[in-house]
Structure formats: C-alpha cells, structure tokens
Amino acid sequence: MTAIPTLHFMCGKMAAGKSTLAAQIAKTQHAVLLVEDDWLSTLYPEEVRSLADYIQYSERLKKTLQPHVEDLLGKGISVVLDFPANTVSQRRWFTSLIAATGVEHCLHYVDKPDEVCKAQLKIRSQNLPAGSPFTTDEAFDAITRFFEPPQSSEGFMIQQYQQE
Template sequence: MAQPTLFFLCGKMAAGKSTLSRELATRHDAVLLVQDDWLEKLFPGEILSIPDFVRCSTRLRDALAPHVRALLSRGLPVVLDFPANTRSQRAWFRELFEQADVAHELHFIDAPDDLCKRQLRQRSQGLPEGAPWTTEAEFDAITAYFQPPDDDEGFVVIRHSRP
C-alpha cells in the first residue's frame, strides 16, 4: 500500500501542473482532486475575474479540507491539483498535511513565461469556438501574484525545471 502523502504543485499557469498531477497520481496510486473540475461543476459561469476565482476557490478549499484530511488519515496518498503559487495558498496545504500528520511533497515546476505562454496558446487552439480561454494579458495579471517556494517555508520541494 502507498504511503499517505499529500502531493501538491506550484508553477505558473500552463507550466504543466495538471499533467504532472496526473503522473503523480498514477505513480503513487493516489486520489487525484482537480480544482478546475470542481470549480467548473460547482460555479458554472460564475468565475469571471480574479476576485471571483479567489471567492469560489476559497469556498471549495474550505469544503474539501476535512475530506482531504480524512483520506490522508486513512492512509491514502492524495494529489491536489490546486495552485500552491503563493505563500498564503501554501499555508492551506501545510494545515492539511500537518493536521493529518502525514508526509508531503511540493512539486515546483520552474518554467519561464515564454514557455508557459506558448503552451497556453497551444492549449487554447483545441478549444471549441466561443469557449473561454486565458489571454496573455490575463496570464501576466495572474503571474504577477506568483511566488516560488522559498527554503524558509520548510517544505519538501521537488523541483522540475523546464527549459
């Protein structure tokens, strides 16, 4: 049986966090929870701005936290495909693994802006006509909040450098 571990990810938009989260879930036979899937189902058409995202994602985290802790406490590894892109976001993950008294891994995808923007454009090409997608201006606005993990935060960081 897999060791109970909380896996979570840090990286700019379109850096490859969702792809890595699926790989981690498969490799560790872990429960995978994807924030974007939950937000799309629970708040359809409601997230139109950064404040909307913050409001809805906070409600989702508050609702899921006891369930994530319960899964971990029962010995199941969990991969959270939720952003850990700021110190305040990472504080939530710390609460989860500390309260469940389990190991953790913060997977940091270190990718330059130009690579992320290129991947963002490629991802948007496959969307149906009229589907919402993130523009480069929105990428820049969101990335302005990005804070890579720092040693003083005390996380077990697994770094994935992308050229």
C-alpha cells in the same frame, strides 16, 4: 509493506504543466487526484468570471474539501491536489492540511520560463471558446505578477522540475 500516505501539491505558473504532472503522480503513486478546475467548473460553471471570483470560489471549495482530504490521508490514502500553491497565501492551506494530518508531503514546483508557459497556454487554449477566462497572454501576465516561488524557509519538501 504499505506505502506511507503522502500529500502531493503543485506550484508553477499558469500553463507550466502542473496538471499533467499531477495526473502522472496520481497514476504512479496510486493516489486520489482532486483537480480544482474540474470542481470549480462543475460547481460554479457561470460564477468564475474574474480573478476575484476565482479567489472566492476557490476558498469555498477548499473549506468544503478539507475534511475529505484529511480523512483520505488519515486512512492511509495518498492525495494529489491539483490546486495551485503559487503564493505564500495559497500555500497556507497546504500547511494546514499537513499540520492536521501529520502526513508526508511533497510540493512539486514546475519551474518554466514565461515564454514556455505562454506557448503552452496558446496550445491549451485552442479548443476553448473565444473569450474564455485565463487564456490570453494578458491574463497570464496579470496572474503571473502574483506568483511567488516556494522558499525553503516555508518548511516544505520541494521537488523542482525545470525546463528540459
């Protein structure tokens, strides 16, 4: 019996554990894992210095990868996108992928309190060079103010993970 191809994608605040979960899902589901941070740091290593830069290069990357993701899904291969689905606007891309392919999907919502995310951010940032973007409590607060939890009215199949 062949598994039904599924598009998996992540929602949650910075440092909530989305990337760890994405890697686990890819492994257990034998899916292709595409990680936005890896692509951006390889393709645009010096260009992403602000939130505005991130938005610009993230949109460019999504346009580039969309046909590839659609092709994988069309060939019956499940895909895990470690790209944020943290705002209604960001989730539109995933909606377009689902509409174009007609595949099953799951929005994995990692719901953790700010304090937990900030503690995890400190741990994650320990090995980064001083001054790296998006590593401080201030950066967390600045980005988190845009966060919009997914709503059932958006039409996604949502699996929620809460603080243990």
